Amino acid sequence: MGSDRRVSRRSFSRWSLAGLLLPAGACRAGVEQRGVAGTSSPPERSKVVVARDEKVRSGRSRLDEARVLDLLDRSLQALYGCDSPSEAWRRVAGLGKVIGLKVNCLAGKGASTHRVLVEAVCERLQQAGVPAKNLIVWDRLSSDLESAGFRINERGNKPRCIGNDIYGYDSELMAYGRVGSLVCNTLTRRCDAVINLPVLKDHSIAGVTIALKNFFGAIHNPNKYHLNVGDPYVADAYMLEPIRTKARLHICDAFNVQYEGGPSYLPQWSWPYNGLLVSADPVALDSIGRRIIEEKRAAEGFPSLKDQKREPTYIATAADKDHRLGIADPGRIDVVEV
Amino acid sequence: MTVDKTSRAPLLDQAPGDLLPAELLGRHDGGKEALPALDRRGFLKAAALPCLACGLGGAAVFIPRLQAARAKVDESRFVREARFYEKQPYKKIKCVLCPRECVIDDRERGYCGARENRGGTYYTLVHSRVCSAHIDPIEKKPFFHVYPGTTAFSIATAGCNVNCKMCQNWEISQVRPEQVRSVYLPPRELAALARQNGCKAIAYTYTEPVIFYEYMVDSADAGHAEGVKSVVVTGGYINRKPLEELCRHVDAIKVDLKAFSEKYYEEIVNGKLKPVLDGLVTIKSRGMWTEIVYLVVPTLNDGDDEFRGLAKWVKAELGPDVPVHFSRFHPEYLLKNLPPTPLKTLERAKAIADSEGLHYVYLGNVPGHPAESTYCPRCHKKIIDRVGYLVRSVHIKKGRCEFCNQEIPGVWGS
Ligand code: SF4
Numbered sequence: 001m002g003s004d005r006r007v008s009r010r011s012f013s014r015w016s017l018a019g020l021l022l023p024a025g026a027c028r029a030g031v032e033q034r035g036v037a038g039t040s041s042p043p044e045r046s047k048v049v050v051a052r053d054e055k056v057r058s059g060r061s062r063l064d065e066a067r068v069l070d071l072l073d074r075s076l077q078a079l080y081g082c083d084s085p086s087e088a089w090r091r092v093a094g095l096g097k098v099i100g101l102k103v104n105c106l107a108g109k110g111a112s113t114h115r116v117l118v119e120a121v122c123e124r125l126q127q128a129g130v131p132a133k134n135l136i137v138w139d140r141l142s143s144d145l146e147s148a149g150f151r152i153n154e155r156g157n158k159p160r161c162i163g164n165d166i167y168g169y170d171s172e173l174m175a176y177g178r179v180g181s182l183v184c185n186t187l188t189r190r191c192d193a194v195i196n197l198p199v200l201k202d203h204s205i206a207g208v209t210i211a212l213k214n215f216f217g218a219i220h221n222p223n224k225y226h227l228n229v230g231d232p233y234v235a236d237a238y239m240l241e242p243i244r245t246k247a248r249l250h251i252c253d254a255f256n257v258q259y260e261g262g263p264s265y266l267p268q269w270s271w272p273y274n275g276l277l278v279s280a281d282p283v284a285l286d287s288i289g290r291r292i293i294e295e296k297r298a299a300e301g302f303p304s305l306k307d308q309k310r311e312p313t314y315i316a317t318a319a320d321k322d323h324r325l326g327i328a329d330p331g332r333i334d335v336v337e338v
Numbered sequence: 339m340t341v342d343k344t345s346r347a348p349l350l351d352q353a354p355g356d357l358l359p360a361e362l363l364g365r366h367d368g369g370k371e372a373l374p375a376l377d378r379r380g381f382l383k384a385a386a387l388p389c390l391a392c393g394l395g396g397a398a399v400f401i402p403r404l405q406a407a408r409a410k411v412d413e414s415r416f417v418r419e420a421r422f423y424e425k426q427p428y429k430k431i432k433c434v435l436c437p438r439e440c441v442i443d444d445r446e447r448g449y450c451g452a453r454e455n456r457g458g459t460y461y462t463l464v465h466s467r468v469c470s471a472h473i474d475p476i477e478k479k480p481f482f483h484v485y486p487g488t489t490a491f492s493i494a495t496a497g498c499n500v501n502c503k504m505c506q507n508w509e510i511s512q513v514r515p516e517q518v519r520s521v522y523l524p525p526r527e528l529a530a531l532a533r534q535n536g537c538k539a540i541a542y543t544y545t546e547p548v549i550f551y552e553y554m555v556d557s558a559d560a561g562h563a564e565g566v567k568s569v570v571v572t573g574g575y576i577n578r579k580p581l582e583e584l585c586r587h588v589d590a591i592k593v594d595l596k597a598f599s600e601k602y603y604e605e606i607v608n609g610k611l612k613p614v615l616d617g618l619v620t621i622k623s624r625g626m627w628t629e630i631v632y633l634v635v636p637t638l639n640d641g642d643d644e645f646r647g648l649a650k651w652v653k654a655e656l657g658p659d660v661p662v663h664f665s666r667f668h669p670e671y672l673l674k675n676l677p678p679t680p681l682k683t684l685e686r687a688k689a690i691a692d693s694e695g696l697h698y699v700y701l702g703n704v705p706g707h708p709a710e711s712t713y714c715p716r717c718h719k720k721i722i723d724r725v726g727y728l729v730r731s732v733h734i735k736k737g738r739c740e741f742c743n744q745e746i747p748g749v750w751g752s
Contacts, residue, residue: 106445165516173671180503180672204430204443221512223451224501227608261428264443 046284046327047334051075052275056255063116063255072120074338075251075278086128093128095248096192101137101159102247103197104214105148110265112148113197113253117276121195121251122159135159138186140217142166162186169220170242177236177322181219187242194246200254200277200289202262202269202297206230207305207312209263210289211250211282212325215243229310235318238282238325250285252277259296271296283318283326284333290315291330415522416467416515420453420460421552422580429458436499436548436576437613450549451514452497463515464495465553468523470510470544475727479541479571480702481629482661482712483748484590486722487729490569491532494544495553496520499575500609502596503672504635511545525553525560533564538751539589543571551580558587567749574617575609581617585624590749592629593618597639598648606638606673615651622656627749629661631702634679634687636667645687649694658697659747664688665702681707717742 051071058064073085082088093099101121103113122135133156139145142152142163153161167190169182187194198214205226206213213234216222225233238244254277260269273292279285290312294304305311319328327333422435429444433453440448442455452464476490496518498511505511510518523531532540540561542554547570558568567589574593576584585591595614596607603611621628632648634640652660664687666679684701688709691699701709705726712722719741723730733740737750 108445169517175672204441220514220517221451223447223449223514224512224608226449262443264429264445266428 043281043327045332045334046281047079047279047336048281048284048288049075049078049278049336049338050275050288051078051278051338052273054274056274057272063114065116065120068114068116069120069123071276072117072124072251075276078336078338079278079280085124089124089128092195092249093125093130095195096246098134098136098191098193099125099130100186100191100194100246101135101197102194102214102217103137103139103145103148103150104199104209104217104253105139105144105150106217107199107201107258107263107265108144108147109149110267110270111199111201111256111258111262112144112265113199114255115149117251117253117255118150118197121197132157132159136186136190137161138163138167138184140164140222164217164220174240174242176239177232179219179225179233179236179240181221181237181240183240183242184218184220187218187246191246193248194243196247196250196282198250198252199256199258200252200273200292201258202260202293202305203230203310203312204262205310206234206314207310208286208290208293210252210277210286211279212238212286212314212318215247218243229313231312231314232317232323234312234314235320235323235325238318239323244325247282248280250277250279250282252285252289254289254292257293257296259293259300260302269300281326281333283315283328286312286315286318287328287330288333288335413463413516416465416520417461417463418465418552420462422577423460425458429455431455431458431460433460434577435551435580437610438499438575439577447514448499450497450499450546452495452549462550462552464497464550465556466522466524466528467495467515467520467550467553468493468528469496469515469518469520470494471521471523473535473537474541475729476539476541476569477724477727477729479543479569479592480631480663480700481569481590481592482663482700482722482724483629483698483746483750484569484627485538485567485749485751486732488538489536490539490541490543491528491535491537491566492541492543493523493528494542494547495550496545497549498546498573499549500546500573500607502608503606504633504667504669505671506668507544508671525557526563528557529560529564529566532561532566537566539567539569541569541571546575547572548576548580551584555584555587573607573609574614574621576617577613578616578620581620582624585621585626588626590627590629591621592631593621595630595632595648597632597635598644598651599639602639606635615655619655622660627747628656629663631663631665632687633665633667634683635673636676636679636683638676640679640683640687642686642690645690646694649691649696652691653695658695660696661698661700662691662696663700663702664691666704668703685709712746714739714742714744714746716744721746 051074053067053071056067076088077085080088080091105112118137126132137159142165145163150161164184167185169184170188174183196211196214198211201209203209206229215238254273254275257271257273259271277285277289316328318325424432426432431442433440433448438449442448444455447454454461454463472492473489474492476485476488496510496513496515547554561568569590570588571592600611603609664684668678669676688699697715701707710724711720714721721733721739734746738745
């Protein structure tokens with residue numbers, strides 16, 4: 001990334017204090033949802049943390065770094081059921097030795113993952129012990145990353161920031177269901193785990209694009225998979241082994257929600273939601289994210305996605321007996337507001 | 339996608355390291371992958387590379403492996419405003435080149451991956467962006483009634499508007515243009531190279547030429563200025579208006595009719611059958627020479643009813659003189675679980691089509707089989723003797739059988 005961000009003294013001391021007060025492993029058992037992808041026995045319930053802060057903006061559109069950090073801390077703490085954010089972040093840091101951060105920058109500034117959020121995640125992971133060079137911020141194209149405000153970086157003691165156009169794709173064709181694709185080397189060869197950082201957006205073809213669909217940015221041929229409102233393609237692509245096994249945590253950037261006109265950035269339909277959606281279950285996160293978009297659309301007088309013939313049925317498909325990627329039924333999802 | 343079914347794509351013959359370069363393999367040396375322009379010297383030098391596909395009968399083959407230099411590439415020279423699209427509100431566009439009719443948001447691409455919306459204007463990204471080039475016998479396309487025994491300067495750009503599970507050339511058809519090595523080969527240069535290499539025609543093949551429509555039409559015009567014909571090898575998935583215009587620019591169109599059922603098109607091709615049938619009728623109605631290839635895939639499109647339905651339809655809608663090639667399938671891409679087509683199945687298909695009254699029914703990918711040759715429908719003598727792609731003799735004069743003077747349809751030239 002562009003800035004070689006160091007841990008600020010203020011945040012570091014706050015953290016250190018928290019760390020001292022808590023024994024390791026103080027998170028409550030049974031609260032964390034691990035990646036349920038493709039397992040034969042998905043959990044009975046899933047949890048999605050919805051964290052909002054009306055004062056997260058320091059200016060008209062600028063995000064306040066300290067408040068973003070605070071939102072993140074509260075979200076992770078609530079997700080893992082820990083008594084301190086430092087403990088929660090230690091769990092995140094334990095997901096892998098090299099951690100990828102999959103952002104979504106296709107729409108450029110305005111409807112892409114905010115750099116402030118990504119920097120905050122990197123900062124916390126470094127504090128939790130992950131060396132900066134073991135963090136890889138990535139998306140499909142380097143030019144997309146740059147257009148969203150990121151700076152490409154391949155070396156030095158900084159997080160890597162790079163597009164698939166530079167690291168390339170694995171030469172082994174992977175297939176599941178109706179999908180056959182090459183998966184990017186960042187995911188197959190360089191990362192042990194991935195934190196998914198999608199954006200909460202309407203999508204003109206697939207209904208919505210949130211956590212599941214963000215991994216279209218990991219395959220070489222996403223343009224082939226928007227048929228039939230993306231169903232079952234989105235779910236099938238997520239079933240590809242490197243995606244299914246390495247995507248472990250989903251932190252959805254919902255500071256601005258594009259509730260109509262997506263995936264492009266159209267400011268007239270961009271809603272300052274000022275929040276994050278966090279889950280270990282991408283299906284549950286998509287289900288709740290979709291509900292938020294639908295409610296806003298209704299409030300603004302737009303037809304439902306179903307009425308527009310673009311209901312994102314791939315979310316339910318991702319939860320079916322063939323995929324078992326998580327829970328789509330809102331009745332089985334605990335929404336925790338912080 | 340469209341496949342030159344009798345051959346493998348040129349890039350497939352290369353070493354793995356050459357197979358998926360650029361974005362697909364990524365960069366491991368810190369340099370930037372280059373797509374250098376192909377100047378005439380470089381191209382001719384490339385032409386001197388060993389014939390990598392001679393085993394398949396290529397008269398001469400050259401492959402543009404032009405990656406010596408690593409320089410920042412100017413991609414803008416491949417980018418031209420696309421034809422056949424409509425502007426929509428909020429910078430969306432609707433592409434009407436093919437029946438898919440993609441509606442595309444700003445900064446997004448269509449299904450084919452070769453066209454991109456930039457701020458409400460639609461662009462082709464593959465004009466003059468050649469990812470594969472060979473000199474092939476024209477029989478390899480296959481065209482059996484078009485200038486037999488000549489060669490075609492055969493080219494492709496990356497991308498396709500369908501996604502066939504049995505695609506032989508998926509490494510170039512199912513990728514984006516920036517994901518494979520390409521060379522810059524503008525139409526006049528292409529036409530000149532075809533002429534200098536003694537090719538009768540330029541063939542647009544290997545991937546799907548519909549998605550490089552603008553380049554194809556410009557190249558066909560440039561070729562005609564050099565006395566070089568143009569032949570198209572396509573899946574026929576194209577809308578009527580652009581197809582009618584294409585017919586004014588090219589000399590022959592071979593259509594891969596992948597099956598005679600909508601189910602197969604939906605499940606295996608990711609497309610629709612009806613527009614392809616409509617396209618064939620349009621091609622015929624414009625007086626354009628056409629041949630049909632039907633790749634017979636075991637268990638999926640090899641039923642008697644399907645063969646018979648196809649033959650009846652061809653005879654009724656296009657006439658009995660349109661050649662039909664039943665071609666052997668080899669396991670590829672996403673259909674590796676099926677065996678190659680048994681010879682008996684192909685012979686059954688031919689027998690059914692013959693019995694329905696089609697005059698020119700061939701078998702493909704079975705070198706040495708008698709059904710590779712052309713027989714006069716009246717005197718039944720062998721009038722073009724073929725073994726593989728090699729034409730051993732031609733007994734057609736001024737478009738007529740030398741033995742009985744029966745008119746033989748095709749594009750024979752002088
Ligand atoms: S040519 Fe490409 S962009 Fe245009 S409609 Fe066909 S698939 Fe879509």
